[in-house]
Amino acid sequence: MSALDLQFVRSQFPAFDEPSLAGQAFFDNAGGSYACLPVIVQLNRYYHQNKIQPYHLHPVSQEAGRQMDESHDRLAGYLNVLPEEVHLGPSTSQNTYVLAQAFAHVLQAGDEIIVTNQDHEANIGVWRRLAERGIVIKEWRVDPITGELDSSELDTLFSDKTKLLAFTHSSNVVAHINPVKDICAKAKAAGVWTLVDGVAYAGHGFPDVKDLGADIYLFSLYKAFGPHQGVMVIRQDVALKLGNQGHFFNGEYRHKWFVPAGPDHAQVAAARGVVDYFDRLHDHHFDASKDISVRASHVRKLLQDADAALLPQLLDYVSEHPKLTLVGPSDFTKRCATVSMLATEQTPQELAAKLVKQGIICGAGHFYAVRLLEALGVDPNTGVLRLSFVHYTSREDMTQLLEALDKAL
The missing domain is CATH 3.90.1150.10 (Aspartate Aminotransferase, domain 1)
Structure with a gap:
C-alpha cells in the first residue's frame, strides 16, 4: 500500500x-x-448553471437531473450497493425519523426493537418513541466501565418477537468500533433486521455495506467531506417491506421513497464530489483500476x-x-x-x-x-x-x- x-x-x-x-x-x-474541493466546485457550479427544476425537458434541467442521478450511482459504487438503495435526505436525524414512521406501520403491538445506550440520540430517540404505539423497546447496555457493547448479550435479548436491532458502527464518544459484520450475521440468523448508524465511522472510510450484511446503513456526508446530506442505504427487500413514504405518484422512483420532503437538488448533485475526491485520491496513490x-x-x-x-x-x-x-x-x-x-x-x-x-x-x-x-x-x-x-x-x-x-x- x-x-x-x-x-x-x-x-x-x-x-x-x-x-x-x-x-x-x-x-x-x-x-x-x-468539505473537499470537488464538492465545493460542484455545488457552486450547480447554483450557477443548473439551478432550475431538474428532470424537465430543457437541456439545463436534464443536466441537473443527470448530476443528481450520478450522485446516487457513484456513492452506491463505493458502498457496494445498488443505486436505488441509496437515499439522500436532509440529515441522518431526519432519515431515522422517516424510517421510524415507516416501521411503525409494519410492526404490531408487542413486537420488539432493540436499541443501545451507546448511540447518540438520533439513533435511539425515534425508536423509543414507538413505545407509545405498543412496540416493546429493549436496551442493549454498555459496560459501565469501558463503554463497550458485548455482542454475546444479544442471545438473551433476542426473542421470537424481536424485529429490529438498531446500533452504531462506532460511538461518537467512546469510539469503539463494533463488530458489525458478526452482529448483523447473528441478527439475521434470529430473523431480525439491522439498522447500523455509521455517522461516527464513515468519515474514516466508507464501508462495504453488502459485506457488513446490514439491512440499513446510515451516515452524514457533512462528516465525510461532503454537503449537509444524510446518506441512507436501505437494501431492496427491506425497502419493499416498508413501502413508499413519499408522494404516491413517485412510487416508481425507489430513491424517492424515503425522502418525503423532497431532495435538496444542489446538495444531492454535489454529493458526487466526495467520490470525485476519493477517485483522485486513489489515482494519485495507486495504479488506475476500473474495478470500483x-x-x-x-x-x-x-x-x-x-x-x-x-x-x-x-x-x-x-x-x-x-x-x-x-x-x-x-x-x-x-x-x-x-x-x-x-x-x-x-x-x-x-x-x-x-x-x-x-x-x-x-x-x-x-x-x-x-x-x-x-x-x-x-x-x-x-x-x-x-x-x-x-x-x-x-x-x-x-x-x-x-x-x-x-x-x-
Whole structure:
C-alpha cells in the first residue's frame, strides 16, 4: 500500500488555504469535516448553471437531473450497493425519523426493537418513541466501565418477537468500533433486521455495506467531506417491506421513497464530489483500476492507515497524563480517531476554551450521547472534551495539540 501524500490531500481541501483558519489545528471532525474541493466546485457550479427544476425537458434541467442521478450511482459504487438503495435526505436525524414512521406501520403491538445506550440520540430517540404505539423497546447496555457493547448479550435479548436491532458502527464518544459484520450475521440468523448508524465511522472510510450484511446503513456526508446530506442505504427487500413514504405518484422512483420532503437538488448533485475526491485520491496513490470495489478498498485502507499513524500518540498522551482520564478503549486498533477525555481539575468546557485560544478547534459537551454518558457516570451537562481527526490531519497538527494540552493542563 502507498503512504498517504498529505500535501496532495490538503491541496484538495480549500480550508487549508483559508486565511481565517491559518494556524488552526482542526480537531472537531466528528462534528463535521472540512468539505473537499470537488464538492465545493460542484455545488457552486450547480447554483450557477443548473439551478432550475431538474428532470424537465430543457437541456439545463436534464443536466441537473443527470448530476443528481450520478450522485446516487457513484456513492452506491463505493458502498457496494445498488443505486436505488441509496437515499439522500436532509440529515441522518431526519432519515431515522422517516424510517421510524415507516416501521411503525409494519410492526404490531408487542413486537420488539432493540436499541443501545451507546448511540447518540438520533439513533435511539425515534425508536423509543414507538413505545407509545405498543412496540416493546429493549436496551442493549454498555459496560459501565469501558463503554463497550458485548455482542454475546444479544442471545438473551433476542426473542421470537424481536424485529429490529438498531446500533452504531462506532460511538461518537467512546469510539469503539463494533463488530458489525458478526452482529448483523447473528441478527439475521434470529430473523431480525439491522439498522447500523455509521455517522461516527464513515468519515474514516466508507464501508462495504453488502459485506457488513446490514439491512440499513446510515451516515452524514457533512462528516465525510461532503454537503449537509444524510446518506441512507436501505437494501431492496427491506425497502419493499416498508413501502413508499413519499408522494404516491413517485412510487416508481425507489430513491424517492424515503425522502418525503423532497431532495435538496444542489446538495444531492454535489454529493458526487466526495467520490470525485476519493477517485483522485486513489489515482494519485495507486495504479488506475476500473474495478470500483478495488478502488473503494484502497481508499478505505489509505484513510484508516493515516488515522492509525497518529492515533496511538494521542491515546498514549491521554492515558498517561495524571490529570486526564480517557473515555473509551486505549487500544488504537479497536477504535476510530475520536478521543474523548475528562480532566481532574477543570471542566471540559474550561479545558476546551484554553485549547481554542491556542488555535485548537475542538468540542466539549454531551454530543447527543446523553444516555451513554449517564451509563458511564459522566455528567452530561458538562460531558467530555472530544478531539477528533481524519486523514488530512498532520503530525504538526498533533504536535500543536499536545503542546496546547500541556499548557492548558
